[in-house]
Amino acid sequence: MVLDDVIGPKRETELKYSNLLESLEIIVAENPYTPAITWGLNLAAIYKNWTARVDFYGISSTSYPMRQGGMFFLYPFSQNKDNALEAQANRWTPINRNAQWPAVHSLATNQYNYQGNEFSIIDGKYTRLKNVAIGYKLEADALKKVGLSKVDFILTGTNLLTWTPGFKLGGDPEGFNSGVDFGAYPMMKRFTLEVRLTF
Secondary structure, X not given: OOOOOOOOHHHHHHHHHOOOOOOOOOOOOOOEOOOOEEEEEEEEEEEOOEEEEEEEEEEEOOEXXXXXXXXXXXXXXXXXXXXXXXXXXXXXXXXXXOOOEOOOOOOOHHHHHXXXXXXXXXXXXXXXXXXXXXXXXXXOHHHHOOOOXXXXXXXXXXXXXXXXXXXXXXXXXXXXXXXXOOOOOOOOOEEEEEEEEEO
């Protein structure tokens, strides 16, 4: 049997079990698209004039294909756009058959790189630190001289951290290209300082 060297480890693995890849040999993801669990956690604390609040949320146990399947993996090579990732250096070649990633070709035999396969399926679970707010209430006799009874300062950070253990090529779990970093602007971190004056 001759192995087509442009196909890569995905095809090589399949050939170990079958001399002929049947198009009907398809395994459906356990929780496609709709997560089994959606959760949120809110923590708050008050100490003297200080307040703090932390908001987490996330999903677990869901699988879905990255947009356009493995085609996104090829964008830096097939469309002359986007930067190649460091991970793509460890791609399959005839002399690197234990690579982490498939071979990179803009057009392979039967377009294997563009077909849906295990490589293009993303483990979509994630945890996001959505908001952190720290507040301080200033009460002083000096404020009364200018007609104020108190001043509240609140510093809020949004989209501070996101844990995505199943995202092999990066990307934001709530973004357009979740599962890959190519071609999509990430969700921005924001910091807001709020000052409330009470007369």
